[in-house]
Amino acid sequence: MSVKQISVFIENKKGELAAATRYLANHNINLRALSIADTQDFGILRIICDDPKATETVLREGGYISTVTDVLAAEIEDKPGSMAAILEVLAEAHVIVEYTYAFLAPDGHAYMIFRVDDNAVASAALAGAGIKTANQEDLF
Amino acid sequence: MAKYYQPEFECMALEDMRALQSEKLVKQVKRVYENVKYYRDLMDAKGVTPDDIKSIDDIHKLPFLTKADLRDAYPYGLLGTDLKNCVRIQSTSGTTGRRVVAFYTQADVDMWEDCCARAVTAVGGTNEDVCQVAYGYGLFTGGPGLNGGSHKVGCLTLPMSSGNTERQIQFMRDLHATILCCTPSYAAYIGETLKEMGLTPDDIDLKAGIFGAEPWTEEMRRDIEKSLGIKAYDIYGLTETSGPGVSFECEEQTGMHINEDHFYAEIIDPETGEVLPEGSKGELVFTSLDKEGFPLLRYRTRDICVLSRKKCSCGRTLIKMSKPMGRSDDMLIIRGVNVFPSQIETVLIKEGYSPNYLIEVDRVKNNDTLDVSVELSPEQFSDTVKDLAIKEKALADAIKTMLGINPKVHLVAPKTITRSEGKAVRVIDKRKLHD
Numbered sequence: 001m002s003v004k005q006i007s008v009f010i011e012n013k014k015g016e017l018a019a020a021t022r023y024l025a026n027h028n029i030n031l032r033a034l035s036i037a038d039t040q041d042f043g044i045l046r047i048i049c050d051d052p053k054a055t056e057t058v059l060r061e062g063g064y065i066s067t068v069t070d071v072l073a074a075e076i077e078d079k080p081g082s083m084a085a086i087l088e089v090l091a092e093a094h095v096i097v098e099y100t101y102a103f104l105a106p107d108g109h110a111y112m113i114f115r116v117d118d119n120a121v122a123s124a125a126l127a128g129a130g131i132k133t134a135n136q137e138d139l140f
Numbered sequence: 141m142a143k144y145y146q147p148e149f150e151c152m153a154l155e156d157m158r159a160l161q162s163e164k165l166v167k168q169v170k171r172v173y174e175n176v177k178y179y180r181d182l183m184d185a186k187g188v189t190p191d192d193i194k195s196i197d198d199i200h201k202l203p204f205l206t207k208a209d210l211r212d213a214y215p216y217g218l219l220g221t222d223l224k225n226c227v228r229i230q231s232t233s234g235t236t237g238r239r240v241v242a243f244y245t246q247a248d249v250d251m252w253e254d255c256c257a258r259a260v261t262a263v264g265g266t267n268e269d270v271c272q273v274a275y276g277y278g279l280f281t282g283g284p285g286l287n288g289g290s291h292k293v294g295c296l297t298l299p300m301s302s303g304n305t306e307r308q309i310q311f312m313r314d315l316h317a318t319i320l321c322c323t324p325s326y327a328a329y330i331g332e333t334l335k336e337m338g339l340t341p342d343d344i345d346l347k348a349g350i351f352g353a354e355p356w357t358e359e360m361r362r363d364i365e366k367s368l369g370i371k372a373y374d375i376y377g378l379t380e381t382s383g384p385g386v387s388f389e390c391e392e393q394t395g396m397h398i399n400e401d402h403f404y405a406e407i408i409d410p411e412t413g414e415v416l417p418e419g420s421k422g423e424l425v426f427t428s429l430d431k432e433g434f435p436l437l438r439y440r441t442r443d444i445c446v447l448s449r450k451k452c453s454c455g456r457t458l459i460k461m462s463k464p465m466g467r468s469d470d471m472l473i474i475r476g477v478n479v480f481p482s483q484i485e486t487v488l489i490k491e492g493y494s495p496n497y498l499i500e501v502d503r504v505k506n507n508d509t510l511d512v513s514v515e516l517s518p519e520q521f522s523d524t525v526k527d528l529a530i531k532e533k534a535l536a537d538a539i540k541t542m543l544g545i546n547p548k549v550h551l552v553a554p555k556t557i558t559r560s561e562g563k564a565v566r567v568i569d570k571r572k573l574h575d
Contacts, residue, residue, distance in 0.1 A: 007523035009516060011553050037525045041532075041550045044523060063555055065521045098524050115523065 001133045002070040002119050004052040008045040009065040012038060020045060020064065027058045032139055033103035033113060048073075048103070048113065050140045072114040072122055073134040076102070086112065086131055093125035105139045143455070145261040145293065146254065149401045150456045154449070157457070161404055162195035164429035169193045169202070171220065172435050178209070178217045179437060199404065199427060200415050205439045207240075207469075210380065215241045220435035231279040232379045232478055240379050243433035248382065249288065251430065255377075255385030255399045256289020262390045262397075262454070263348040263373045265319050267294030270345075274308055274322035274330070275353070277301045281383025282353050282476070286321040289385060295319065302326055305333045312344050320349040323476040324356035324364060324372070328506030331367025341369025350375050352384050353476040355464060355571075360506060361393075374463060380439050381426050387461050392453050395460035404429055405459060406438070407447050410468035421446050423468045424461065442469045472569060474501055475508045477545050481566050484547075487538045488514055496557045502570040510547040512539060515554050 010016050017036070024031065024047075033048040049055050052068055059066040076082045090097060098115040105111055111134060116122045126133055144150045152160070170190045173180050182203040183189070192201055210218065219226075220243075228244040244252070265271060271290035275282030283301055290297040298317060300308055308330060311317065320327060327349055334344070346368050352375035364372045376396050377384035386403050387396035398405050406415050407422040416422045424441045428434075443464035452460065472479045485495055493514045500511040514535070522528055528551060536549040 005523070007521070009521050009551075009553055011556065039525055039529065042528070042552070044525060044528070046523060060518075063553075065516055065518050065554060067518070067521050067523055069523045098526070 001072075001123060001135050003048060003073045003113075003134060003136045003139065005069050005071045005113065005115070006047050006049070006052055006055055006059070007067050007069060008047070008059060010036075010043045010045050012040060012042050017043070017045065023062050023064075024049075024055070024058070029055050029058065032105070033101070033111075035099070035101035035113070037099065046099075046101070046113075048139065050136070052136075069115060070119055072116060072119060072126070073111045073139060074114060074126055075132040075134065076110050076112045078110060083112065085129075086114075086126070089125050089129040089131065090114070090116065090122055093121055095122045095125065105134070107138075111139070142261060142266065145258040149399075150258060150397070150458055152401070152457055154457060157400065158196055160401055161429060162197075164401075165196050165199060165404065165427070166190075166193055168427075168429055168435060169437065171432075172437060175220050176218055176435070178213045179203075179205070182209075196404065199406070199438070202427075202438050204413060204425065205436050207440075207442070210240050214239070218434060218436065219243055221245060221432045226433045229279075230281045230284065230379055230383060242379050242382075244382075245432040248431050248433045251402055252285060252382040252385060253288030253292050255382065255388075255402065256285045257292035258289075258399065259350055259373070259375050259385055259388035260286070260289045260293045260295065260319065262388055262456075263319060263350055263371070264391075265290070265293050265295055265348070269293070269295040269318045270298065270316055271295035271319040271321065272298040272300055272308070272312055272317040274300045274302050274320060274326060275384075280476075281377065281379050282321075282323070285377065285383040285385055286350065290319075290321070305330055306337070309334055309337065309339070309344075312346065316345040318345050318347050320346055320368070320370070322349075322351060323353050324351040324360055325354060325475060325503075325507050327351050327364045327368065327372065328360065331364055332505065335367065341367070344369070346370045348373060350388070352376055354473045354508075363506065376461070376464075378426075378441060380434075380436055380441075381428055382431065386426065390452065390454035390456060394452075395448060395462050397452070397454075397456050397458035397460055398447075400459050402429055402431075403427070405447060405461065407445070408440075410440075410442075410444070418447055418449055421465065424464070440468075442467050442471060444468055470567065472499075472501055472567065474510050474543075475545050477543060479510075479543055479545070483542055484512060484539060485566075487535070487542050491535055491538050492520065493517070493535070494554075497566065498557050499567045500570065501567070508571070510545060511550060512547045513550040513552050513557060515557055516551045517554065 035046045037044045096117040173190045186203045226243040232240040273286045277283030349372045373389040375384045375388045377386040387398040404427040406425040410423040424443045444466045446462045448460045496515045498513045502509045532549045539547045
């Protein structure tokens with residue numbers, strides 16, 4: 001099970017992020033989760049929203065460069081060691097984690113997003129360890 | 141102390157110089173017409189024969205050569221003699237398309253080194269001097285040219301090549317170098333490094349420097365003179381004619397004396413090709429009067445400058461040229477390397493980028509910087525910073541391979557580089573070298 005994340009190329013300039021998020025807001029797109037990776041020149045805005053397909057179209061029409069990536073959303077308990085436990089499972093399965101970030105879903109559960117090199121292997125390993133991963137619908 | 145290396149030419153009366161130039165030109169045109177089919181065709185097309193060239197005053201009848209001709213004739217098309225008579229090549233940096241490969245006979249090398257020896261002597265060099273050559277050695281003409289000139293003068297020559305600045309300073313101190321030859325930006329860098337090492341100009345024995353291969357300002361001259369405790373002299377040249385030493389500065393530091401017994405200079409209107417009178421600003425054109433291997437006639441340098449026969453206090457009668465004040469094409473000189481924006485464009489297209497780019501050149505602490513911004517396409521985008529960083533690095537490496545200088549590459553969003561109605565602004569040169 002995986003969810004669709006949209007990544008958007010944003011130049012690292014004053015107001016660019018505000019403009020991008022305002023643009024999404026004007027098209028009535030609600031951001032469930034968001035993370036930013038930045039370098040000196042540019043940033044990559046990563047978002048999870050309920051209609052990835054529509055969002056992608058909106059972004060393209062707005063002249064933004066974006067791409068859709070399947071990422072894993074693992075439910076995480078609010079207690080010490082939860083994160084370590086998930087990462088240990090992935091490490092044992094020889095899964096490489098590119099990046100990760102957290103958010104809270106309306107159902108009250110916290111989720112960690114994992115971008116990994118092999119979603120199938122990672123999903124199976126997490127399931128085997130009793131760690132729940134979410135579908136797109138589970139998050140809205 | 142000898143003030144001139146070859147006073148018989150450097151201080152020749154104008155009348156005698158014209159006679160010498162005439163004699164050499166008549167002979168050179170005959171030889172080129174016979175040996176160089178490419179130029180013979182150009183002359184035939186223009187309806188000029190060697191018989192039409194009776195003196196230097198007839199030079200305007202000859203066709204021009206441009207960089208495009210050099211490209212068309214690459215590599216042997218402009219060779220002036222049998223290859224077996226040639227002993228050396230030198231080459232400019234750049235792409236196959238733009239690369240210049242020049243051939244030298246032993247006589248050509250001797251003449252070139254004599255020209256450089258005149259420059260070394262003009263800054264006070266004698267056989268008691270230690271001359272540190274920190275220009276690059278190899279295909280680039282800087283190192284070999286000044287190396288040869290230094291030998292001819294009899295200086296103890298330190299063939300350092302460029303780079304490894306601390307070692308440069310160590311040799312400079314241990315062997316008491318008195319003359320430094322390199323690019324002005326490298327001289328400035330050596331000056332800064334000296335300071336960083338806690339040393340002052342009093343800790344070194346340098347008295348003069350010969351700096352060229354890239355444009356530099358009077359302000360930079362003063363900085364270098366102060367940081368190294370020397371007098372800094374300009375030198376000019378291009379691979380097409382030989383290399384450094386086509387012209388050189390004397391103690392007056394008010395322009396460069398052209399070795400016009402070997403290189404005849406004209407100033408033309410870059411639009412019409414018309415020869416302009418002395419003192420006019422225009423494009424510099426050189427004719428090699430006695431080169432054998434690569435005898436270019438009326439080669440358009442694209443450098444904009446002014447010629448002057450004003451009497452010089454040094455006693456030399458050789459005509460003087462100003463520092464180049466700009467270019468009549470889009471060539472940039474970055475860290476001594478000739479760069480055409482089209483070279484960068486070629487790399488971008490080859491690497492799968494859009495031809496929408498912006499080149500920004502600046503000079504930070506006397507060092508040239510090259511920034512290339514290019515628009516990212518949707519296909520090239522990735523959700524990880526790592527992938528994009530790899531792309532930037534790969535593009536920077538490809539540009540470095542093409543130009544020999546390291547750029548800083550910036551990936552930018554689509555349609556953010558301004559598209560103008562007419563000629564696109566592809567280059568912003570912030571160095572303000574030609575005020």
